[in-house]
Amino acid sequence: MNTGQILEFFQKAVSKNRVSHAFIIYGGTEEERKSVAIDIARIIECRTSPKICSNCYSCKTIPSGQFPDVHMVQPEKRNLSIDEVRSIKENMYTKPYYGSRRIFIIETDWMQQPAANSLLKIMEEPPSYGMIIILTRNNKNFLPTIISRAINLKINPDIEMSFDPKTTEEFVQILQSAKKKNWQELFKSAEGISRNSTREEIEHLFDSIISIVRQKVLAAAGFNQSLPEKKHSDIIDVDEYRVLAEILDKRQYLRFNVNTRIFLELLAIKLSTPKWRNWQTR
Ligand SMILES: [Zn+2]
Structure with a gap:
């Protein structure tokens, strides 16, 4: 609710x-x-x-x-x-x-x-x-x-409301590092967010990412959605609903006390890698 x-x-x-x-x-x-x-x-x-x-x-x-x-x-x-x-x-x-x-x-x-x-x-x-x-x-x-x-x-988080540009900004930096395959920079940023954020804040960040992906998916499907800020939107290579579902599925890992740093690293790598079929391991 x-x-x-x-x-x-x-x-x-x-x-x-x-x-x-x-x-x-x-x-x-x-x-x-x-x-x-x-x-x-x-x-x-x-x-x-x-x-x-x-x-x-x-x-x-x-x-x-x-x-x-x-x-x-x-x-x-x-x-x-x-x-x-x-x-x-x-x-x-x-x-x-x-x-x-x-x-x-x-x-x-x-x-x-x-x-x-x-x-x-x-x-x-x-x-x-x-x-x-x-x-x-x-x-x-x-x-x-x-x-x-x-x-x-x-x-339950209200997906429409959860978009928070400020927290997302930091994560976008991680995504950019992942796109450039600059792993050192990626690990460093992930460690930074993980150290300075509570688990709740990271869950909130995750919801913001989901919100961006969802807006992209709906816009790609022809729904009249206002796109998220271009710099956020461009960096995420996802515009299929199936993929959105797969990412949502990953939220459960945050509940299982998975190290938040590792979670952020994996999420960034997956979001910036278009080969989605490889991310089916459960
Ligand atoms: Zn009253």
């Missing part, structure tokens, strides 16, 4: 008075996850709920963390500790001061067994007004019992 669809999902749930107690929102960027969670809290607490008026006390104070019944939990290194879970537990069973719910938004990618077990207890027996929204890069990092106790919603 894109973020708009996730919000719609909550608006429907609120109007049917059937909002569950635990959610895991994963995928997307850190900002997307956070802003979706804040809007979910606003959908629940706004005086025009399930709409968001942006003007009432709830709408105004939830984003800044001033609303008394919405708590942001941001563990160090995104690793949720048992102490943080204890504090959630203490606060969870206090009735809401102002809102209709006690909402805990937890940004975490990891939790050790004791923290997970303790959180699981809260998820199993939440008070009627309690709500937990876990925000994470990948829900597969959690115990299956945690995953199955929550409604899992994945933010």
Whole structure:
């Protein structure tokens, strides 16, 4: 789902008075996850709920963390500790001061067994007004019992929106090195991007590349697409849909903790090599 669809999902749930107690929102960027969670809290607490008026006390104070019944939990290194879970537990069973719910938004990618077990207890027996929204890069990092106790919603990147000329610029340099077969320069640039970017940023870059390829493919097929900037467009030797599908397929490697530097190198070499049939190894 894109973020708009996730919000719609909550608006429907609120109007049917059937909002569950635990959610895991994963995928997307850190900002997307956070802003979706804040809007979910606003959908629940706004005086025009399930709409968001942006003007009432709830709408105004939830984003800044001033609303008394919405708590942001941001563990160090995104690793949720048992102490943080204890504090959630203490606060969870206090009735809401102002809102209709006690909402805990937890940004975490990891939790050790004791923290997970303790959180699981809260998820199993939440008070009627309690709500937990876990925000994470990948829900597969959690115990299956945690995953199955929550409604899992994945933010899918909106391909039209993901084109980011600035991050793409650096990658275009790698592509140029690959075209010139200047491997030393290519490895150096790949190392640079890999060192200075988070995995999320590299996923975002990948989405930008996909966006360029897609625009080229559609334009080549006669659809009235505005072409991406020429310098980006020219450097990528791809204009077939089949190839787009093959590249999309490679995104999964980023999920499997493949070294991002190697990933960038391979992607650049493949994108600048027209012999596509050789890239079928799975
Ligand atoms: Zn409002």
